[in-house]
Amino acid sequence: xxxxxxxxxxxxxxxxxxxxxxxxxxxxxxxxxxxxxxxxxxxxxxxxxxxxxxxxxxxxxxxxxxxxxxxxxxxxxxxxxxxxxxxxxxxxxxxxxxxxxxxxxxxxxxxxxxxxxxxxxxxxxxxxxxxxxxxxxxxxxxxxxxxxxxxxxxxxxxxxxxxxxxxxxxxxxxxxxxxxxxxxxxxxxxxxxxxxxxxxxxxxxxxxxxxxxxxxxxxxxxxxxxxxxxxxxxxxxxxxxxxxxxxxxxxxxxxxxxxxxxxxxxxxxxxxxxxxxxxxxxxxxxxxxxxxxxxxxxxxxxxxxxxxxxxxxxxxxxxxxxxxxxxxxxxxxxxxxxxxxxxxxxxxxxxxxxxxxxxxxxxxxxxxxxxxxxxxxxxxxxxxxxxxxxxxxxxxxxxxxxxxxxxxxxxxxxxxxxxxxxxxxx
Ligand code: HAM
Numbered sequence: 179x180x181x182x183x184x185x186x187x188x189x190x191x192x193x194x195x196x197x198x199x200x201x202x203x204x205x206x207x208x209x210x211x212x213x214x215x216x217x218x219x220x221x222x223x224x225x226x227x228x229x230x231x232x233x234x235x236x237x238x239x240x241x242x243x244x245x246x247x248x249x250x251x252x253x254x255x256x257x258x259x260x261x262x263x264x265x266x267x268x269x270x271x272x273x274x275x276x277x278x279x280x281x282x283x284x285x286x287x288x289x290x291x292x293x294x295x296x297x298x299x300x301x302x303x304x305x306x307x308x309x310x311x312x313x314x315x316x317x318x319x320x321x322x323x324x325x326x327x328x329x330x331x332x333x334x335x336x337x338x339x340x341x342x343x344x345x346x347x348x349x350x351x352x353x354x355x356x357x358x359x360x361x362x363x364x365x366x367x368x369x370x371x372x373x374x375x376x377x378x379x380x381x382x383x384x385x386x387x388x389x390x391x392x393x394x395x396x397x398x399x400x401x402x403x404x405x406x407x408x409x410x411x412x413x414x415x416x417x418x419x420x421x422x423x424x425x426x427x428x429x430x431x432x433x434x435x436x437x438x439x440x441x442x443x444x445x446x447x448x449x450x451x452x453x454x455x456x457x458x459x460x461x462x463x464x465x466x467x468x469x470x471x472x473x474x475x476x477x478x479x480x481x482x483x484x485x486x487x488x489x490x491x492x493x494x495x496x497x498x499x500x501x502x503x504x505x506x507x508x509x510x511x512x513x514x515x516x517x518x519x520x521x522x523x524x525x526x527x528x529x530x531x532x533x534x535x536x537x538x539x540x541x542x543x544x545x546x547x548x549x550x551x552x553x554x555x556x557x558x559x560x561x562x563x564x565x566x567x568x569x570x571x572x573x574x575x576x577x578x579x580x581x582x583x584x585x586x587x588x589x590x591x592x593x594x595x596x597x598x599x600x601x602x603x604x
Contacts, residue, residue, distance in 0.1 A: 190293065190301030192488075200503035201494075202304075205487055206286050209306040209329055213284035216325045218308050221283035223267040229259040234472050235266030237439025239380040246291040260290040264484055265440070265466065266473070268309045273475030279312020289484075298457030298489050307463070309482035314467060316413050319444045320420035322481050326448060326461050327426050333490070334499035335450065338460060340421075341431035342446040344414040346406045347467065351442075354405040355381060361399035368395050385435045401432040410443055417444055440466040444481065450489070452496035460493050461485030506554035507600045509575075510535040511545040518560045522570070522592065529593045531600070550575060556599050558592065572599065 187193055194202055210220070229249055236243055248260040261267055264287050272281060288304050295301060308325060310318055323340065330338045345351060362369070362377045362384060369377055370389040377384050385396050406414065421428050428446075436445050445464035453460075463483025470478035494501060508526060510533065512519035519535045526533045534552055536545045542561070549557040559571040570592050574583045587595045 188301065190295035190299075192300065192302075198491075201491055201501045202487060204501045204503050205333070205490060206306065208332060209284070209286070209485075212325055212329045212332065213308055216282075216308075216321060218282045218284040218310075218325075221268055221271065221285050221309075223271050223285075225288065226258040226260050227267055227270060229257045231266050231270045231473065232259050232262060235269065235438075235440060235469060236263065237380075239383075240438050241383065242291060242437060246293055248290045248292060261287065262291050263289050263438070264305055264307045265309055265438075265469070265482055268482070269311070269466070269469050269475075269480060270473050272309075272311050272478070272480075273470055273473050279478070280310055280318070281312055282308065282310045284308045296457065298453065298486075298492055300488060303489075304487040305484040306487060307482055307484035309480060311470065311478050311480040314413075314443075314465070314479035316416035316444075317420055319413075319417045319465065319481055320424070322463070322483060323417075323421065323446055324424060324426060326463075326483050326485060329485075330448065330460070330490075333494060333501070335460075335490075335493055335497055337451045337497055338493070339449045339451060340426065340428045340446060341434050341449055342418065342421075342428045342444065343431050343434040344403065344406055344410055344443050345435060345441050345445050345464070346402060346410045347442050350405050350407050350410050351402070354400065354402045357400040357405070358382070358385075362395070365395045365399075380439075382435045383437075385433050386437060396433070402435070403430075403432050413443055436462060436464060440469045440472070442467040446483070448485070450493035450496070453489070453493055457489065459486075460489045504532070506534055506552050507531040508533045508556050508558050508596050509549040509552045509554035510558045510560070511542065511549055512560040513542050513545065514560055514562055514565045515539060518565060522558065522560070522589075526593060526596060529597070531593070531596055556596060558596070572596065574599065 232247060233243055242262050247262050249257060251257055264285050268283060268285065284307065286306050288302050290302050292301060293299050308322060310322060327340065358381050362381055366374055366377060368391055369384065370387060370391045373384050373387060373392055384392050418428060434445055434447055441464045443465040447462040448460050450458050450460045461483055465479065465481045467479040469480060470476065508531060510519045510522050516539055523533045523535050536548045546557065555576055557573045557575055559573060564570055568589050569586050570589060572585050572587060572595055
């Protein structure tokens with residue numbers, strides 16, 4: 179006999195079901211609208227890739243590649259990884275298909291990271307994001323940041339702060355890394371347990387460390403902004419003054435280096451202050467002007483961001499923003515066997531209304547209970563007398579105290595009458 183014990187979803191993952199999934203769907207639909215407004219088209223790439231896409235893309239020494247990736251061998255002996263983030267896959271697709279530039283795409287994707295689960299940090303989360311390849315025009319940086327900002331604004335978030343920094347390009351960063359390494363080497367004894375011996379593997383990661391000893395050592399050390407070349411400084415100044423021009427407030431954060439090795443020049447993060455200090459980034463991104471080359475393509479600049487849907491939902495809750503999503507328009511209660519309901523729901527749905535019904539020929543009382551629970555605006559009642567006279571009784575389910583709560587209409591008029599109700603309710 180097979181084992182009858184129920185099996186739950188894996189640790190650090192969540193089922194997103196009706197009741198919550200409406201909010202999820204609203205976020206995706208809103209993002210799709212904004213991404214289209216900014217000229218981005220939808221891109222869908224496989225959830226798993228050759229592990230090299232991520233090792234080369236996000237950097238073999240990044241925490242995500244070293245400790246968090248779900249890597250597996252398929253039955254043909256190839257080594258794949260589940261996508262831990264969206265950017266490397268999109269750039270892999272760009273290199274493979276040579277689209278004309280600028281190439282601007284948006285995506286919605288699950289991302290998989292073997293992290294220590296906690297509120298706002300999951301082993302499977304979902305990201306909405308964009309990537310734009312083919313130009314290093316700083317006004318593109320402004321537009322990409324603006325898209326995220328307007329999206330958050332439209333959702334109703336008011337306590338999101340934009341932190342921004344420049345990582346410089348390879349040469350500025352090489353100079354900086356020499357100085358940073360000298361500083362860390364001198365003070366390595368004062369770093370946190372993880373970085374005391376491991377800092378030299380990737381010194382920039384120490385800037386990312388939130389532990390107090392690392393913050394103290396790096397605060398007293400050199401900062402990347404002071405090593406930017408003239409071009410990088412000018413690029414950054416154009417981005418920040420562009421943000422000023424279109425009224426997007428920003429905060430310079432010289433410690434912001436982000437977790438992946440592909441970043442160059444502009445990097446940014448959106449911090450939801452309503453979420454407190456842990457897991458409060460609702461989005462982040464930046465330029466990656468060397469990534470296409472790292473993945474075997476022609477030198478091509480790029481920039482993008484990803485925004486965590488679960489974190490956005492937490493931030494909306496923390497700011498007490500209620501996302502409205504349209505519920506059912508009508509619920510059909512047919513106590514004559516269900517055949518009238520079959521035709522009725524089809525007709526109403528064809529007219530663009532959202533309609534549900536009950537099944538299994540239940541009693542009037544039980545069907546009405548379902549109608550009430552469904553959240554529909556009206557119930558459409560079909561009993562023996564209605565069937566006889568070719569009518570339907572419409573009952574208002576949301577305003578129980580109105581005098582004309584219930585009205586009888588002919589089957590021919592039912593679509594128009596329900597539309598009247600739902601228009602009035604808007
Ligand atoms: P990221 O900062 O690693 O960047 O992730 C983007 C967003 O995904 C975060 O700001 C956060 O909202 C959410 N997120 C990340 N990890 C988790 C998790 N374990 N649980 C819940 N939410 C999470 C990237 O992934 C880059 N690909 C962004 C980018 C696009 N850069 C350039 N283009």
